[in-house]
Amino acid sequence: MASEAEILDELRRLRARVPQLTGALATGVDGLLLAQDTPGVEPERVAALTVTALGVAVRMADATGQGDFRELIVRGVYGYVATYAAGRGAVLTVLAQDRVHVGRLLLEGRRAGARIGELVDAEAAAEAAAEAVVAEERTDPAPRPKAPPKTTTARTRTARAPRTTTGTNARTTTES
Numbered sequence: 001m002a003s004e005a006e007i008l009d010e011l012r013r014l015r016a017r018v019p020q021l022t023g024a025l026a027t028g029v030d031g032l033l034l035a036q037d038t039p040g041v042e043p044e045r046v047a048a049l050t051v052t053a054l055g056v057a058v059r060m061a062d063a064t065g066q067g068d069f070r071e072l073i074v075r076g077v078y079g080y081v082a083t084y085a086a087g088r089g090a091v092l093t094v095l096a097q098d099r100v101h102v103g104r105l106l107l108e109g110r111r112a113g114a115r116i117g118e119l120v121d122a123e124a125a126a127e128a129a130a131e132a133v134v135a136e137e138r139t140d141p142a143p144r145p146k147a148p149p150k151t152t153t154a155r156t157r158t159a160r161a162p163r164t165t166t167g168t169n170a171r172t173t174t175e176s
Helices: 004-019 044-061 103-138
Strands: 022-028 033-037 069-077 077-088 090-099
Touching: 004 022, 004 033, 004 103, 022 044, 022 103, 033 044, 044 069, 044 077, 044 090, 069 103, 077 103, 090 103
Parallel strands: none
Antiparallel strands: 022 033, 022 090, 069 077, 077 090
16 A cells, blocks of 8 residues: 555645644554554554445445445534545545534545545555566566567658549440
C-alpha cells in the first residue's frame, strides 16, 4: 500500500485545517491500519470498527439504490465520527469535537479522502503492474529475441498512362 509517511502527512494536514478534529486514521478496506494520528484512542480497534461500519454502509447504500458508498457520519453526545471512501482500497475515519463546523468537516474530509485514495490506488496499481511483469517472466522464462530493425524503402511513384477514349461507352450511346 501507499507510504505510511505520505498518508500520515495528509492526516496531519487535515487536522491542521480542521482544528476541532481529535484524531484521524486511514485503513485499507480489509481492516489493515495504514496510518493513524489518534492520540488517546486505540487505532486498531477503530480500524476494525471502521471496516465493520463500512460493510453496513455499503450494503445500506446498495439496498436503497443510493449508489456507491461515499461517507458515513455518526454523531454522538461528545462529537462526530466521519468515515469517507478513499479510493478503491482505503477508508478515512476522522474524530471531531461536537463544536466542529460540520460543513467544514465534510469538505475537508472529502478532500483528504480523495488525496489518500490517490496515494493508495497509485501504489496498488504500481504493485499490480510489477506483479504482472513477474508473472509474465515466470510463464515465459526464455528471453524473447528482438525483432530485426525494420528497413524502410523509399516509395516511388510511377506515372500512369493517360486514359484513352477511343472506344464508345455503352452507357452513353443510344441507338436510333
